[in-house]
Amino acid sequence: MRKAQTELLGVAIIVVILVMGGLFMVAGSLNKKESVTPSIIDQELAQSFLNTLMSTDTDTNVDVMTLVKDGCYQDRKELCNQAPNCCVYVRQIMENSLESTLKAIGRKYQLNVSSSIGPKIDSIPTGKVCTKYMRSSQVTYSIPSVPQILVTLTIC
Amino acid sequence: MRKAQLQIMENIFVILIITVLLVLAFVFAIGMQKRDARAKQEEMKELDLLKKARVLDFLPEMQCSDNNYLNPDCYDLIKLQAFVSVNPSDHLFYKSLFGRLNITVMVLDPNLDATDRWPREWHIYDYTGGKYTSYQTFYRPVTLRDPVNMTSYFGWIILGVYG
Numbered sequence A: 001m002r003k004a005q006t007e008l009l010g011v012a013i014i015v016v017i018l019v020m021g022g023l024f025m026v027a028g029s030l031n032k033k034e035s036v037t038p039s040i041i042d043q044e045l046a047q048s049f050l051n052t053l054m055s056t057d058t059d060t061n062v063d064v065m066t067l068v069k070d071g072c073y074q075d076r077k078e079l080c081n082q083a084p085n086c087c088v089y090v091r092q093i094m095e096n097s098l099e100s101t102l103k104a105i106g107r108k109y110q111l112n113v114s115s116s117i118g119p120k121i122d123s124i125p126t127g128k129v130c131t132k133y134m135r136s137s138q139v140t141y142s143i144p145s146v147p148q149i150l151v152t153l154t155i156c
Numbered sequence B: 001m002r003k004a005q006l007q008i009m010e011n012i013f014v015i016l017i018i019t020v021l022l023v024l025a026f027v028f029a030i031g032m033q034k035r036d037a038r039a040k041q042e043e044m045k046e047l048d049l050l051k052k053a054r055v056l057d058f059l060p061e062m063q064c065s066d067n068n069y070l071n072p073d074c075y076d077l078i079k080l081q082a083f084v085s086v087n088p089s090d091h092l093f094y095k096s097l098f099g100r101l102n103i104t105v106m107v108l109d110p111n112l113d114a115t116d117r118w119p120r121e122w123h124i125y126d127y128t129g130g131k132y133t134s135y136q137t138f139y140r141p142v143t144l145r146d147p148v149n150m151t152s153y154f155g156w157i158i159l160g161v162y163g
Helices: A002-030 A037-054 A064-072 A086-103 B002-057 B077-086 B092-098
Strands: A109-115 A137-143 A149-155 B063-066 B069-076 B101-108 B120-126 B135-146 B151-162
Touching: A002 B002, A037 A064, A037 A086, A037 A137, A037 A149, A037 B002, A037 B069, A037 B135, A037 B151, A064 A086, A064 A137, A064 A149, A086 A109, A086 B101, B002 B092, B002 B135, B002 B151, B069 B077, B077 B120, B077 B135, B101 B135
Parallel strands: B069 B135
Antiparallel strands: A109 A149, A137 A149, B063 B069, B101 B120, B101 B151, B135 B151
16 A cells, blocks of 8 residues: 555656646746837838828829828819819829738738828728737828828738 | 566656656757747848848938938939949948848839839849848838939838848
């Protein structure tokens, strides 16, 4: 009886050591700090993209920022090549830029244009792309105007 | 005597099994560390690319200037074309500055009636430094300004690093 008890105790000690070792390994892998480098690169990409897009001149020799501010929100159709809907026109330009660049390199994104008087430009793409479970970097470009217009780009 | 031998053999097997389990755990831990080190190395490469891209932004050979105001997020198209004609890949100064890189700048035309989204591109620099085993790419948007026509274009820099 005594010998069997000693044997069982030995086995139990081995099992306890193995379980503790396994728990340490799991705790170590869960405790790993996520690097900030990918978010810095995405932040830089998003910021550069918005700065570049807003200062890009279009066919009418007007930059995209002026198209959004005056063409879309002030309804000045002469700035949009007399397009029937200036907001759709400028949205198409922004969508073309995004598809040729970020989409072409396999990145997911969401661009929103918002204002205190309500949205006039649909988000690009329509529908939610970046969910809360994805790592994402968000940058906002503020267009100085009355009312203030905010262009937000999220890369996820 | 036989009983003692059995007991010893039993103990030896137990120790052997524990050793094998410890070795397996050690190999697993080393594998995970290797994976982490590789991921860290990739991050360092990307940060290095980001730094190199920033060096490009402040190169007076390409930077936009307006009344002595230098804009780091803008490249002057005229200067860019002149810089390409100098062929920086053949110059030791630029080889030491950029290293083993491939730098290409493209112009994007986002207008609705554009027949070609990418009408122009310039291969600014390409130096492999001999054989290479890997190639990583980094993309960055930048404004390309034509100072003659006072027009700004959407530029797309493609930075490739040879490993």
